[in-house]
Amino acid sequence: MNYKLIFSISFSLMKARWRQTLVAAVGVTFSITMFIALLSFMTGLNGLLDGLILNRTPHVRIYNDIKPSKYQPVNLSGEYKQSHNFIKSVKSASGRQEIYNSAAILDMLRKDNRVTGVAPKIIAPVFFNAGTIDITGVINGIDVQSESTLFHFNDYIITGKPIDLKNVPNSIILGKGVAEKLLADPGDVVQVTTSQGDIMPLKVVGYFQSGLQDFDKVQCYTSINTAQKLLGKPNNYLTDIQVKLTDLNMAPAVAKEYGALFQADTEDIQTANSQFETGSFIRTLISYSVGITLLIVAGFGIYNILNMMIYEKMDAIAIMKATGFCGSDVNRIFIVIALSIGLFGGVAGLFLGFGVSVIIDQIPFRTAALPTITTFPVNYNPAYYFIGAIFSLVTTYFAGYFPARKASKVDPVVIIRGK
Amino acid sequence: MSEVILQASHINKSFHDPVTIPVLNDVSMSVNKGEFVSVVGRSGCGKSTLLYVLSTMDTDYEGQLWIDQQLVTNQKEKQLARIRNEKIGFVFQFHYLLNEFSVLRNVMLPGLKLNRYSEQETEHRAMERLKMLHIDELALKNANQLSGGQKQRVAIARALINDPAIIMGDEPTGNLDKKNGQLVFDIFRELSLQYQQTLLIVTHDPEFAGNTNRIIEMEDGRIIRQ
Numbered sequence: 001m002n003y004k005l006i007f008s009i010s011f012s013l014m015k016a017r018w019r020q021t022l023v024a025a026v027g028v029t030f031s032i033t034m035f036i037a038l039l040s041f042m043t044g045l046n047g048l049l050d051g052l053i054l055n056r057t058p059h060v061r062i063y064n065d066i067k068p069s070k071y072q073p074v075n076l077s078g079e080y081k082q083s084h085n086f087i088k089s090v091k092s093a094s095g096r097q098e099i100y101n102s103a104a105i106l107d108m109l110r111k112d113n114r115v116t117g118v119a120p121k122i123i124a125p126v127f128f129n130a131g132t133i134d135i136t137g138v139i140n141g142i143d144v145q146s147e148s149t150l151f152h153f154n155d156y157i158i159t160g161k162p163i164d165l166k167n168v169p170n171s172i173i174l175g176k177g178v179a180e181k182l183l184a185d186p187g188d189v190v191q192v193t194t195s196q197g198d199i200m201p202l203k204v205v206g207y208f209q210s211g212l213q214d215f216d217k218v219q220c221y222t223s224i225n226t227a228q229k230l231l232g233k234p235n236n237y238l239t240d241i242q243v244k245l246t247d248l249n250m251a252p253a254v255a256k257e258y259g260a261l262f263q264a265d266t267e268d269i270q271t272a273n274s275q276f277e278t279g280s281f282i283r284t285l286i287s288y289s290v291g292i293t294l295l296i297v298a299g300f301g302i303y304n305i306l307n308m309m310i311y312e313k314m315d316a317i318a319i320m321k322a323t324g325f326c327g328s329d330v331n332r333i334f335i336v337i338a339l340s341i342g343l344f345g346g347v348a349g350l351f352l353g354f355g356v357s358v359i360i361d362q363i364p365f366r367t368a369a370l371p372t373i374t375t376f377p378v379n380y381n382p383a384y385y386f387i388g389a390i391f392s393l394v395t396t397y398f399a400g401y402f403p404a405r406k407a408s409k410v411d412p413v414v415i416i417r418g419k
Numbered sequence: 420m421s422e423v424i425l426q427a428s429h430i431n432k433s434f435h436d437p438v439t440i441p442v443l444n445d446v447s448m449s450v451n452k453g454e455f456v457s458v459v460g461r462s463g464c465g466k467s468t469l470l471y472v473l474s475t476m477d478t479d480y481e482g483q484l485w486i487d488q489q490l491v492t493n494q495k496e497k498q499l500a501r502i503r504n505e506k507i508g509f510v511f512q513f514h515y516l517l518n519e520f521s522v523l524r525n526v527m528l529p530g531l532k533l534n535r536y537s538e539q540e541t542e543h544r545a546m547e548r549l550k551m552l553h554i555d556e557l558a559l560k561n562a563n564q565l566s567g568g569q570k571q572r573v574a575i576a577r578a579l580i581n582d583p584a585i586i587m588g589d590e591p592t593g594n595l596d597k598k599n600g601q602l603v604f605d606i607f608r609e610l611s612l613q614y615q616q617t618l619l620i621v622t623h624d625p626e627f628a629g630n631t632n633r634i635i636e637m638e639d640g641r642i643i644r645q
């Protein structure tokens with residue numbers, strides 16, 4: 001097969017109709033540009049919004065919930081096993097909130113190869129004393145390093161250095177809302193009262209802002225040691241173990257397994273935040289459908305132009321067939337035209353799409369909710385460029401397929417005798 | 420007896436739309452190498468239909484057809500295209516040159532398709548044929564810049580590019596004025612005499628037919644004289 005000849009004929013036909021060819025190619029370019037820009041921006045935004053939740057939420061959380069005991073004494077008694085027991089006014093047990101044998105659990109979790117990281121935590125409700133009023137708050141005793149690597153704790157510290165929690169004894173990082181209420185500047189000392197009534201002064205080393213107002217009005221952070229001291233507990237006292245897994249989708253199964261294994265309550269990320277996946281999915285779906293619609297419209301443009309070209313070039317097709325070109329040669333000529341439009345339009349579209357993404361990436365986007373974000377988020381995932389390139393070739397191939405088939409079926413006798 | 424280039428035996432053909440009308444009725448004929456044959460007959464007698472059957476472009480017929488000793492009946496479309504490319508040169512009433520290409524390129528196209536010679540050689544051969552027809556100075560012009568007579572001469576050059584076994588013409592002078600028609604006829608004559616080119620030309624110009632070696636006369640789908 002003489003491809004050189006096929007290409008040279010295709011390009012001559014395109015050159016003769018370069019204006020229409022250009023319009024068709026621009027159609028493809030435009031749709032690929034929009035496809036790339038839209039997907040990059042949408043998924044960038046998705047990543048940002050998901051990150052708001054995902055970055056901060058452990059995949060599996062191990063804790064002991066306050067709840068009534070599952071096993072009431074009367075049910076355990078052999079004597080009343082056969083009876084139907086009515087128990088009224090059941091109260092939650094004053095069981096310990098600490099996780100039993102936490103050191104061993106941490107050890108085991110760190111060895112589990114499904115786990116990428118573990119962050120222990122102590123959650124303690126407290127009062128901040130400011131003059132005559134008490135402000136309720138929650139102190140999170142955290143391991144700063146693992147909290148930073150696993151949950152991007154660093155990103156949310158707007159004043160001060162997170163590592164100071166570790167380096168400065170009895171230090172605290174206040175939520176922005178709490179700090180505003182307490183009028184506490186870094187370096188100040190705030191009085192904290194625990195639920196047991198113990199009072200402890202803590203030195204403010206920074207502010208924390210998550211972007212969720214209600215969250216920032218309550219949450220404060222100290223090191224685990226400080227929290228243990230504050231509560232008067234030994235240094236193996238932990239109330240929460242946060243686990244990050246290699247694969248997010250394993251979370252429900254792993255949570256169940258750990259719950260049974262460690263005899264503690266567990267919560268997986270899917271249960272904790274069931275809505276976020278739906279949002280991401282819908283946004284991605286919309287981006288894809290808009291992109292593909294644009295491509296199909298561009299495909300119709302190519303279809304029209306090729307159809308027109310074929311009607312115009314009936315004579316040329318007839319004489320080519322008369323002088324020895326077979327149907328498949330003619331078919332190839334028009335497929336080559338369609339694919340060249342797709343290829344050049346598509347490649348230009350990929351570059352333009354990248355350009356538009358870069359421009360979007362420069363547009364300032366500041367919001368109080370997201371202190372680390374200064375411009376619109378863009379996801380430069382090469383997969384979208386790859387999909388765009390494939391789509392542009394596939395749609396143009398199909399747009400060219402039917403006209404090309406028609407051209408290949410032209411009966412030269414009908415055309416030549418018709419004159 | 421000289422070599423037979425084209426042989427048709429018992430060709431029957433009917434048009435079926437809207438009603439079945441027989442157009443070729445048991446046509447048998449042959450053309451020998453080097454012959455200059457014309458087919459004449461009244462309009463609608465089936466002479467063009469016969470030519471298109473003989474040209475392999477029309478495959479909807481009964482009977483058998485040999486070109487250059489090779490049976491072409493019931494061959495696949497691809498093979499038929501190859502046979503047309505290699506063995507048959509066409510000159511139609513209309514020139515059918517591609518306006519996108521230069522004259523030279525137009526002439527070269529069937530040669531490039533045949534792919535027997537390199538591109539340079541094909542170009543050289545195309546130039547030779549243009550020179551033979553005294554239109555080599557037009558080689559680099561576009562097809563649409565030529566006059567009608569010039570276009571028809573380019574079409575003849577194109578028909579000659581692959582050294583075909585036979586040249587078939589469907590009213591090649593029908594669209595030309597007297598002078599150009601004479602010019603084209605002279606070219607055919609010269610090809611026949613000097614190069615022993617086999618020619619089969621359909622025409623309704625009695626003067627043209629009269630100057631050929633042999634006249635096949637048709638009436639109502641039959642050959643009445645050959």
